[in-house]
Amino acid sequence: MKPIGNPSSVVRKGAWTAEEDMILKNYVQKFGEGKWHLVPHKAGLSRCRKSCRLRWLNYLTPDIKRGDFEKDEVDLMHRLHKLLGNRWSLIAGRLPGRTANNVKNYWNTHVRSGAKRQKEKHKDDEPSEHPMVRVIKPQPYTFSKTQNMYPPVAPNDRGKLITSPNVGFNNALNISPQFVSPPTVLDDRIDDVDKLFEDYEKQMNNDQVAWSFGGGSDVVEQEDGQNILFNFPIDEVMWSLLD
DNA sequence: AAAGATCTCAACCGCAACGGC
DNA sequence: TGCCGTTGCGGTTGAGATCTT
Numbered sequence: 001m002k003p004i005g006n007p008s009s010v011v012r013k014g015a016w017t018a019e020e021d022m023i024l025k026n027y028v029q030k031f032g033e034g035k036w037h038l039v040p041h042k043a044g045l046s047r048c049r050k051s052c053r054l055r056w057l058n059y060l061t062p063d064i065k066r067g068d069f070e071k072d073e074v075d076l077m078h079r080l081h082k083l084l085g086n087r088w089s090l091i092a093g094r095l096p097g098r099t100a101n102n103v104k105n106y107w108n109t110h111v112r113s114g115a116k117r118q119k120e121k122h123k124d125d126e127p128s129e130h131p132m133v134r135v136i137k138p139q140p141y142t143f144s145k146t147q148n149m150y151p152p153v154a155p156n157d158r159g160k161l162i163t164s165p166n167v168g169f170n171n172a173l174n175i176s177p178q179f180v181s182p183p184t185v186l187d188d189r190i191d192d193v194d195k196l197f198e199d200y201e202k203q204m205n206n207d208q209v210a211w212s213f214g215g216g217s218d219v220v221e222q223e224d225g226q227n228i229l230f231n232f233p234i235d236e237v238m239w240s241l242l243d
Numbered sequence: 244a245a246a247g248a249t250c251t252c253a254a255c256c257g258c259a260a261c262g263g264c
Numbered sequence: 265t266g267c268c269g270t271t272g273c274g275g276t277t278g279a280g281a282t283c284t285t
Binding site for chain 1: 269270271272273274275279280
């Protein structure tokens with residue numbers, strides 16, 4: 001065990017001790033969050049600023065929720081993951097008391113490994129139920145709502161949407177270009193996501209149509225303008241996000 | 244009871260984004 | 265406008281816990 005309390009000595013790694021936790025907690029309660037580069041020195045911890053920040057965010061922050069995820073939390077996680085992909089911090093932001101690390105770990109162990117097991121189980125007998133597995137990630141892309149430009153959009157081999165002169169629009173994911181929004185647009189509007197879900201859920205419930213999630217895939221699929229994920233035209237959602 | 248396999252999750256690492264100068 | 269320091273994020277690792285044989 002390396003000594004605690006001398007920031008000029010070798011930076012400690014590994015599990016945090018109760019003493020270190022107490023020092024960091026006292027420091028943050030006294031001086032507040034932020035300026036993490038100053039924390040090790042000012043608090044007298046032999047830890048790097050990253051380690052301090054992570055420890056605070058993932059463990060010491062008050063109101064952190066521990067234990068198993070509840071069913072509705074998992075449901076919401078699935079919905080948000082379908083919409084946002086592996087943007088754990090955004091997903092965690094919609095799950096009170098959960099951290100990005102929390103969510104990521106849960107996903108990687110329970111959800112992803114579960115899907116993997118299922119895939120292995122079926123890999124020899126029949127083709128996957130969801131042959132097209134792609135997370136649609138927002139990419140930097142300048143566009144104008146009024147501008148009638150349709151650079152063909154298609155997923156590259158890493159599952160990211162790219163434009164290509166050789167790919168006709170019908171050969172892409174059949175997603176209108178306005179759906180391929182720059183991250184800033186999506187991020188700016190992320191606060192609207194909850195409202196959207198609520199509004200559409202209300203609407204769908206009125207029409208006796210339910211959300212369709214599950215299957216353990218990361219698919220946002222579209223067929224004839226409809227998508228398996230949302231049971232409503234995805235363009236409509238994205239336009240309301242962009243409006 | 245013991246050894247090996249598997250699972251879980253805290254912590255680390257690398258990188259991109261951001262902001263100040 | 266480019267550089268540099270800082271921050272925040274997602275992917276990965278590895279130690280400890282738990283399960284299986």
